[in-house]
Amino acid sequence: xxxxxxxxxxLERVIMYLDGELTKQEERELLLEIKETPEYLEKFKIEKxxxxxxxxxxxxxxxxxxxxQNIKDxxxxxxx
Amino acid sequence: MLNPVNxxxxxxxxxxxxxxxxxxxDQIFEEEFLPQIDALYNFAFHLTYDEDxxxxxxxxxxxxxxxxxxxxNEGTNxxxxxxxxxxxAFINQYRxxxxxxxxVDYEEIVSYHDGEDSKYAGYLDMREEIFQxxxxxxxxxxxxxxxxxxKTVILLCDIEGFTYEEIAKITDIxxxxxxxxxxxxxxxxxxxLRTYAAKFGYKDKRK
Numbered sequence: 001x002x003x004x005x006x007x008x009x010x011l012e013r014v015i016m017y018l019d020g021e022l023t024k025q026e027e028r029e030l031l032l033e034i035k036e037t038p039e040y041l042e043k044f045k046i047e048k049x050x051x052x053x054x055x056x057x058x059x060x061x062x063x064x065x066x067x068x069q070n071i072k073d074x075x076x077x078x079x080x
Numbered sequence: 081m082l083n084p085v086n087x088x089x090x091x092x093x094x095x096x097x098x099x100x101x102x103x104x105x106d107q108i109f110e111e112e113f114l115p116q117i118d119a120l121y122n123f124a125f126h127l128t129y130d131e132d133x134x135x136x137x138x139x140x141x142x143x144x145x146x147x148x149x150x151x152x153n154e155g156t157n158x159x160x161x162x163x164x165x166x167x168x169a170f171i172n173q174y175r176x177x178x179x180x181x182x183x184v185d186y187e188e189i190v191s192y193h194d195g196e197d198s199k200y201a202g203y204l205d206m207r208e209e210i211f212q213x214x215x216x217x218x219x220x221x222x223x224x225x226x227x228x229x230x231k232t233v234i235l236l237c238d239i240e241g242f243t244y245e246e247i248a249k250i251t252d253i254x255x256x257x258x259x260x261x262x263x264x265x266x267x268x269x270x271x272x273l274r275t276y277a278a279k280f281g282y283k284d285k286r287k
Binding site for chain 2: 015019020021050051053054055057058059060061062063064067068070071074075
């Protein structure tokens with residue numbers, strides 16, 4: 001049970017670290033823990049690579065120049 | 081010699097002080113709002129999964145932003161402000177289209193009954209070799225298949241890099257709900273990607 005709680009706490013901090021939500025001190029403590037525990041390093045690498053995978057694979061789209069022009073035209077012609 | 085001023089000539093008003101403010105608003109619009117347009121369009125496209133709807137949403141967002149530009153504090157977080165406008169415009173469109181009364185957010189009820197300690201108990205990991213062979217389309221489809229509240233937090237956090245606090249403000253939910261929603265959304269996404277992977281013959285041998 002104690003192990004499960006430690007594991008949950010570790011995962012929670014990994015997730016917050018990857019989301020940029022830990023303080024510098026918390027980050028240092030987490031990275032030290034990861035460095036000292038091979039099992040934690042494995043879990044950390046899996047979550048980190050999943051995040052990087054999602055970010056790299058998502059289809060990114062750019063807006064058309066027509067839309068930008070339409071918006072500008074509508075703003076220029078709007079009644080004051 | 082100066083030309084006499086004709087107060088009935090509209091061109092005369094162009095040189096008055098209110099126009100100076102208008103010019104400032106135009107500069108804010110050009111320099112702070114327009115650079116965010118690709119990110120907004122990307123968000124709109126993933127919310128609607130339709131190019132025309134995404135164009136309409138982005139256009140509505142920018143016209144509203146310009147109309148209410150006086151409410152924006154120059155030099156602050158234009159991206160978060162615009163995303164909030166777009167998210168609200170999307171909800172309004174979505175409600176109109178679905179013609180459904182506002183539903184009780186079941187996810188918040190689940191969060192309420194879940195203890196903080198059990199928050200990460202259901203964490204799913206996903207081995208790298210399972211997902212590395214996938215193309216972008218499968219990821220886009222998997223994100224698109226998520227319920228809208230879950231899709232929203234994934235897009236805002238993992239794709240756009242907003243903080244929990246910014247997401248809470250954009251979506252009008254408490255930070256604790258942002259965290260639990262993100263946790264569930266990522267688990268759902270992993271499950272969907274696992275299903276895609278299984279279709280292509282990849283299996284997690286630990287199961």
